[in-house]
Amino acid sequence: MPMPLMLILLLILQQAIAEPRELWGLVKAWPIPLPNWILKILQNVSWSAKSAYKILQDYSLLTWLLSILENKFLETPLLCSIISLLHTLWVTNLGHRGVELGSQPRCKPGSQEPPKLLALHLVNEFLYVLIVLMKHLRPALPSAQLASFFRVLNSVLKYRATVTQAFRDMDRFTVNETVLSTKNVLILLHKWSLIGRDTGLQEDLRAAIEKYQVKELLKMLKDKNRPVVAARSRGPWGQRRRPGEAEEAADPELQVSSLETCKGLLRSMLTHWGPVFPSCEPAQEPADRTTPESRAPGPVHATASLATTWVLCSVTIDPLSRADAAGLLGWLKTHILPQPVIVADLLGDSRVRSGIFKLYSRLCSTKGLSGPVQSVACLLNTVMLQLVGARGPAGSSLRPAVEALHLASLKEEDEATLAAAAFLVSLYIKDVWLGAQRPDTLLTHVQMVCDSAEDVPSGNEAVFVHCKELAASAPDA
Template sequence: MLKDKNKPVGPARAKVLRGRKWRPGEAEEAVDPELPASTLEACRGLLRSILTHWGPAFPDPEPENEGLGPAGTVTVLVAGWVLRSTYASPLSQVETVGLLGWLRSRILPRPAVVADLLQDSAVASGMFRLYSRFCGAEGLAGPEQSAASLFNAVMLQLGVARGPAGSPYRLILEAVHLSSLNAEDAATRAAAAFLVSLYIKDVWLGAQRPDTLLTHVRMVLDASEDVEGGDEEAVVRLCKDIAAAIPDT
């Protein structure tokens, strides 16, 4: 009796818990309700940081006609959780840049993985919400512009998988995106990043035609006709290039 009384209960309980078969979602329900929300958020952030330093190991060469395969399935699972985890909690600029770098190097080179991810509406809406929050008008100029341009690059790549096939606008906007990276003056880089963001939002919302972008181009060109002399603003030059490439603007 003394032995049983003094026997630690922790290991036995742990063994029982390890042996149980958890129903979907039951593990989350079993979390101590007294645990502060800040603690859960901190744990979520730490796990996201760990996962975004992980790289899937795909077989080389990959078997043809196998679909996702085991490595692809795990990658979709990990990337899906990472992107859904950003839905409710704002990320800092440093965290966002790290996430984008991971997506660009580890996830986007796998078209089958990207296609499967984008079928999850929670993942797609979470990505768009994060983009809209991070790439507002104030984020497309100044010190945050380089990070916004990186986000534009990621969203353009995702838009290829999400948008209409053979869109005549994609190559034009990719050229404008290069201006946001390589132009010598800050005004041109900021204007190019803004125009690309208009196109991305149209594509992400399922538009067959980037009407928001085209309307803005027309407004800028109409307004520029009323200005006489002086140097053209960067946005006017870029809008003229877009209009020349797309006659119906």
Template sequence: MLKDRNKPTVPARGPRGRKRKPGEVEETASPELQASSLETCRGLLRSILTHWGPVFPGPVPDQDPEDLATPQSDEASPMYAVATLVVSWVLRSAAQHPLSRAEASGLLRWLQSHIVPQPAVVAELLRDSRVRSGLFQLYSRLCGQEGLGEPEPGVPALLNMVMLPLVVALCPAGTPLPAAVETLRLSSLDHEEEATRASAAFLLSLYIKDVWLGAQQPDALLTHVQMVCDAVEDAPGGDQEAIVGLCKDIAALAPDV
């Protein structure tokens, strides 16, 4: 320490400690290296943020019941504003770049645990068209990349567990899930057969995509159900696949859907 303190000051040098010659331009990183470094930083920042558990304020013990029904206190809280800003950036960043299976699973679990249960944050996020678009891009990409046969708990099941409450939030207040959709949700989570869980997750994804894109009714889901039922009628006999039984149940509840 004494040697370093008494060491004479050395003039600043260029990169790697080499003194630049007169007129020499300082070396800069290539655009490809800069883009790669920036993406690495984005990934690290996403990882840090998705390990953050925001603590939202609860109701004041002496607060009147009438005040609990007013959402202004939630929306005005700094924690809600910070959480909305963080989630908005994370979703838009994740939608634009490929995610590993571990990162996708961590992101979805973070949303499910800390964000989806907060109506004020969800409502603010869904007002932003960029967030809605980013969520749909991420949902579509992960559904296609991960497939529907992942072991429990897999990315498709987590995707639907996160997206379905958001779909409900997009609907008018008090609108319940159709009985057929609720059946698919339970089958995708609780059924003991993997083939049934995977088929239910796939059919549920068709419903989610329809409603997210603003369709008046889930045309993609109903069309797929009708195609499966027609194919079974044309080829009777033999063991029925799991998706056939689910499609027959949905067809029976088609007016409800």
């Protein structure tokens, strides 16, 4: 870009940040749509790593974008340009740095040498702008921009987790590790229910929002049901709403593949939410307690239950990558399973129970019990055993023995021994989850292996040892 034009642009940006209302006079007098013109030039500039970093640090570009996003309504072309610019800025500044969790080399504990990561404050600035932009999402946006938004927000959340983990590895203190609030999650689910035309989720959200009187969401519900009228929004960057741009007006060209992509990204984003439950509501309860507390759950519990239900129902169709499966299971284990009220809601929903079993059957197949995905299968066994315990008293005396086998196997370093234990645990879980009073499939397999002890092939001794221990632990099972 010629230097004079660049200087003019930077002057315009500085004026926009300092006095956006005075700049509006220039915008109205300009012969072309100035906001889009500025954004398109900035996007071209942003492909250069040096320029992208400079306009962020020296000219507070994210602050300027935030001032635009604070308007009540933005015209679709302007909103699309902002999404494209944010995506370009993030990708360019990220550069060669990995965006997946665990892709960065971990520091040794106590090391003072920081890894080559983006500054946490810059990541936080991107995240804040994206969360504000989230309120402007609507079905009328082109599918490419919707997918681009979900990609960049998911990438920022993952990268922030990477930076935070790097700080922990260096024994550094980080302030405010919470990245998404309960309201943010409700807005995400609300926007997705409109984009994906999920009427069931819309009704569940409406009931929760009205019950707990979430003001911002109540206003969104009212705006959704308001007829389309031409109205100029507040602020210098507000644009006139065009016919057909109401939130409920779905994009006819929205491709199924784009929807599925957005759904998978949303599922990944929700696993970065660490719900903060009120301290007065205990998180730890006996594992065999299935009835919720007498007092009604609060909005955090209701939101967590809604989000978890949607996530678990959505995975029945869409295959999960190894990283996404590990992230989902870790989130369930850390944030959801310690809450008996939420677990009771999940187990009381037949759709969730069916979704969990389909996910389990897919991830804990014979192929999933060995090789690189073995760790995911073991983590899923941990989650499933907790859920089985929450359903009620053991239907068989084998359960303590199976749980002990599973816990002991997690300490094993031999892959064959770990795979054998995971296989036996999976036989028990599949029987009990489907309502069997006795785990007949497991018992039959144990008996068969014990009866053919002399014929056990070399290398399968681990299976025989485990079966012998199970048979001895529950002779009357």
